[in-house]
Amino acid sequence: MGSGASTLTPPSSPELDSYRRASPKHRDKAHQRRNFVRTNEVAPVIIRDCREEFQHVSDFKDPIVFGSIADNMPEHPLIKGKYFLVRDVNDKMDKKLSMEQYRTPNLHKVNGPFSVYACGQPTERGLSKLLNHLAQDDPTEILLFNMREEPVLFVDNGMDMIPFSIRDQDNIHNIVSFGRSPTEADEAEARIRKEVIDLATMKEENKFYFYNDLENLQREPHEMHIQYEDKLLVSEEVYARHILCSHCVRYQRLCFPFSGAPRYQDVDAFLNIFKQSRKYLEKSSFYKPAMLFTCQTGMGRSTTAMVMGCLMTAHKTGFPSETRGKHSQKASLERGDYRAVQRLVKLLPNGQTIRNQVDTVVDACSELYNLRSEILKSKHTLDDIKTDYVLDDKSAKETLYKRCCDYLERYVFLIVFNAYLTEQYPLWFTSDFSQWMQQQPDLTRLMGTISDPTWQTPTDLIFKGVQNLVADDYVGLDLLSTQSDVRVSNFRKINISGMSVYGMAQPARDGVTKVSNHLLTKKAGHTFLALINLRNDCTLECDGATYSVRHASCLDDPISHPYMSRQELEVSTVTNVLLGCSQNPDL
Incomplete structure (x- = not known):
């Protein structure tokens, strides 16, 4: 001990x-x-x-699990029985070669008049260098955003506090992410730190094991003396040290996800930073803060946040003049003219202008990462796959398809976010982003369909054996034996006093007529009937029976379309299926 x-x-x-x-x-x-x-x-x-x-009397009671990161490597205690601590960044990530000077990878500034910066995870000394670098432009204030949702610990190596992140022993190259809120992320870091100290102090040496380079394990792991909390800091403590020493720095952890669009609550937290300062909302004021966004590499999440920060600034100071240019009428995937984007532009007032503004800012922030280019790059990689293979322990096609959808979801989100700013900035944000989205069902429906491959499924899949039309009614469905009376299964009245509410299975035309005649008779006593269809899948009637589209691998459940409107279900999908039937004489 x-x-x-x-x-x-x-x-x-x-x-x-x-x-x-x-x-x-x-x-x-x-x-x-x-x-x-x-x-x-x-x-x-x-x-x-x-x-x-x-x-030191430890209250650590969990079973201690020992493991090694590779064969012929020393075994040592694992965090939570399965995690290693690995250095967060390495020199190969640093495309901007900023590690030596600023102790952080990929420090870069937006190409334009905005004081918006992004970088990878800095060390403690690196954070001090970054703030001094930003202060040279004499900004009114420095807004510091930590975009990371994964736990990060800073280890004292005698000269600096070096960031380390936890890695799963089954997938050592990917950082473990819990998808938590900022408060839960801070608490997770504190719990992990406590466990590391408990494991280290169980022996007289008070040492724990850390890995610097996963590609060269000959000199790994490194034993570091860990006995007190001062030797192992959490993110909040590292950032707070610099905030307390300066009156012009404000800090916020946002926990943006690795992939896809940020959560609404994180967008609200981002906006609250600006709403707390009335000077920022006044276009006539000279309040111009500098913004710094940090994530692991300074590319994906930080670049998305950079675009958001530039859009905020542009609504105060004005957009560059090139955003007024005309958009080509010819669709081009290089410009991001995907079907979801085209639908979004039609839904938004002045949608094309709003999108052009986003494209201009995306291009200004594209020194390391262009969102539109990433979508197209992933799509080309997916299209080039002839035979599926394993990628990140999953199907390569599924992985790349999800990556395409995640990039597209971010791009669509940025356009929606700019539409929100266009409406709410002049109103000084009377509605939060989450509240505003609740009032935009069409936008919510659109964003929900981005990762759904069925909403634009080609109708000819039915004729290729991939999908099938299966009858809704089957033997054993009619438990209440109402088919003989009203030509529909399980017709019944809901037992609610004083309310005439009925339920039934999917009827065909004959069943609708029978039920309507039954309820509108003098005996039933109803003078008005409202029929409400709750189905969100495509349904067809043929020869007095209804059929739904189902995948060949799962014939029991219809293919649902939770975000498609009635017009899209009935007019587009059904019409195309009927057209396909007319073109296939064998059907």
Whole structure:
């Protein structure tokens, strides 16, 4: 068990001098008198002649799991039984070669008049260098955003605090992400730090194991002395050290996801930073803060946030003049003219102008990462796959398809975000982004269809055996035996006093007629009937029966379209299916 000692040397006193001059016999008696034990909330403290020895008593009760990062590598305790601590960034990530000067990878500024910066994860000294670099432009304020949702710990190597992240032993090259809120992310870091200290102090050496380079394991792992919390800091402590020393720096952790669009609550937290300062909302004021966004590499999440920051600034100071240019009428995937984007432009007032503004800002922030180019690059890679293979322990086609959808979702989100700013910035953000989205069902529906491959499924799949038309009714469905009376299964009245509410299975035309006639008779006593269809899948009637489209691998469940409108279901999908049937004489 690890231990630490602290020695206090008080001024000499007559009592102490007499104690030192005492004979051995009297010294033993005096020693017994001056030895006493007191307790505190941590552990027993034995005090001997003004010397206090503290023993670290750990409450760690989980089973300790040992593991090695590779064959023939030393085994050591694992965090939570399966995680290693690996250095967060390496030199290969640094495309901008900023590690040596600023102790952070990929520091870059937006190409334009906006004071918006992004970078990878800095060390503690690197963060100080970054803030000094931003302060050279004499900004009114520095807004510092930490975009990371994954836990990060900063380890003292004697010269700096180096960031480390946890990696799963089954997928050592990918950072573990919990998808938590900022508060939960901070709490997760604190729990991991406590476990690391507990594991380190179980032995007298008080050491734990860290990895710097996963590609060269010959000199790994590194044993570092970890006994106190000062040797292992969480993100909040690293950033807070610099915030407390400066009155012009504000900090916010946002927890943007690795892929896809940010969550609405994180967008609200981003906007709250600006809403707290009335000067920023006044276009006539000279309040011009600098913004710095940090993630692991300074590319994906940071670039998305850079675009958001530039859009905020542009609505205050004005967009560059090139955003007024005409958009080509010919669709081009290089310009991002995907079907979802085209639909979004039609839904938004002045949609093309709003999109042009986003494209201009995306291009200005594209020094390391262009969102439109990433969509097209992933699409080309997906199209080039002839035979599926394993990528990141999954199907390569599924992985690349999801990557395409994630990039497209970010691009669509930025256009929606700019539409929100266009409406709400002049109103000083009377509605949060999450509240505003609740009032935009068409936009919510559109964003929900981006990753759904069925909403634009080619209708000829039905004729190729990939999808099938399956009858809704089957033997055993009609548990209430109502087919003989009203030509529809399970027709019944809901037992609610004073309310005439009925339910039934999917009827055909004959069933609708029978039910309507039954409910509108004098015996039933109803003069008006409202029929409500709750289905969100494509349904066809043929020869007095209804059929739904189902995938050949799962004939029990219809293919649902939760975000498609009634017009898209009935007019587009059904019409195309009927047209396909007319063109296939064998059907």
